[in-house]
Amino acid sequence: MNQETKPYVIGLDLGGTNSVFGIVDKEGNIVAQTSVKTKGHGTVEQYVADCVEALNVIIAEVGGIDKINAMGIGAPNGNYYTGCIDFAPNLPWQEEHIPLARMFSDALGGLRVRMTNDANAAAMGEMIYGAAKGMKNFIMITLGTGVGSGIVINGQVVYGCDGMAGELGHVIVEKHKGRQCGCGRKGCLECYCSATGVARSAREIVSSSDVPTALREIPVDEIESKHVAIAAEKGDPIAKSIFEFTGRMLGEACANFAAFSSPEAFIFFGGLTKAGDLIMDPIRKAYDENVLKIYRGKAQMLVSKLDDAAAAVLGASALGWEE
């Protein structure tokens, strides 16, 4: 790491709508930022060319490419080993494997470019700039539309034999009568503990019972996790019970994950964590009740403190500090 002469890294958060670039220093300050629409460039070659044009402006602002240590990309289905995006359904290009890391490297004069998926990038971001600074063994859980994860063991993100390890959202937590998951199987953690899962829990309770709840004021098909959060904060007992249920499912799952890698922390990120103790208390309680005795009291249950808007860019950029 050549921090003194190359004090910055570039992070790219590649989303379905926007591609956000940040130039980041070792402390996690985004010193320059730009963005490009992900769609509308035709070929992926043209997309890269248009990105680099925008990027060169902010690179010049910080003193030129010589100040840049490396670049990291966080992208859906980004494969760390190959530097390719593999079969990404929400991106505009049709190729099965897009060698995006190499393409950016070529367009940036041979700069070292690494890529991984969103949740692994988030884990890197926590390790370099965030709640996991100094930790060697932790598990990052992202609670968004789905449930993602990035697992760090011995200070390294776990990529497995194929670059695809760490899909804890698709651990089956309900073998019997589990909810149908988008992956084609039933009972995945993601079906219960994502924003979508919370909305689903709410809709199930509202339509299968006549218990009084503020959630009935919303047409049942339009209930979203944010409605549950608002109602829970106002003290609605049904909404609160939904967060309790969600937290319990997560805590039980984390207790099983502990038997795998005995982490020093679980770090949660994403919209659902905004519910604060409403979700964190049941996570901690279910974890303590379910974890094997030898692990009890060892893992902290933390919420990411990285700024939501910046976290994805920071996470991607963190790859640029790897040796």
Place this chain on the structure above:
Amino acid sequence: MNQETKPYVIGLDLGGTNSVFGIVDKEGNIVAQTSVKTKGHGTVEQYVADCVEALNVIIAEVGGIDKINAMGIGAPNGNYYTGCIDFAPNLPWQEEHIPLARMFSDALGGLRVRMTNDANAAAMGEMIYGAAKGMKNFIMITLGTGVGSGIVINGQVVYGCDGMAGELGHVIVEKHKGRQCGCGRKGCLECYCSATGVARSAREIVSSSDVPTALREIPVDEIESKHVAIAAEKGDPIAKSIFEFTGRMLGEACANFAAFSSPEAFIFFGGLTKAGDLIMDPIRKAYDENVLKIYRGKAQMLVSKLDDAAAAVLGASALGWEE
């Protein structure tokens, strides 16, 4: 690794009854062997002294301590980080933490000594001498009285924040109405997929139904897993269904483990693997049916080929080849 001038390592398989020592070469040949009763030495200091006396005889046979690269110990509750045995209920010493690695090192002139638990040692043995030679990512599952595991990621055994990671036998696989486990919780993998679990499945079926089976010829409280294996090999449909059930539980669990570390292989060791295809076929089938699509077809399901009697010593000795 100084293989040319130090061609051997020492392995100690420390069991409740016997302490077996082997001097092992790089190819996994045990070139000299001795053993000492684990009990009856009074203090642990005397145990180590008596062990070293026996050990010095075989060390002399191979040309003296200068030929020894290092020593590895596989012991129940052996902690890799500290080199201590922590709270081992089946060993004769009362100390909470026994610094056995250091004690052997001191008694052997400062020889490098490493320790880990039995299942992690088994994983090391497979990686250095066995079915996992050349692999960087695999999961070892030992099917004995209990279910143990050793997880290898990026070529390293996973020890976690405390040296205690990799207790996959205590992942809860039945959240609802799970069997009572010796660990105090309910529904652990070990309650179903150990030799004890197989016997329990047999007793449950025999006592809760009147289906015809050769297993009824044995008093129900005396049914052991070996009876189930013998009956299954003779074609007894109930005994075969018990192995199918056991294999299915294991295959489903492994499908979840894949989402953690995406291994290139699962390697099974222990008495139950003697049932061959009777257990391996249902493991493979349940795994293929339950694993997330992106992992399908990637992990091999292998049975250890290491000799049963030698495997524990080999596994322990493999620690001696670590850098």
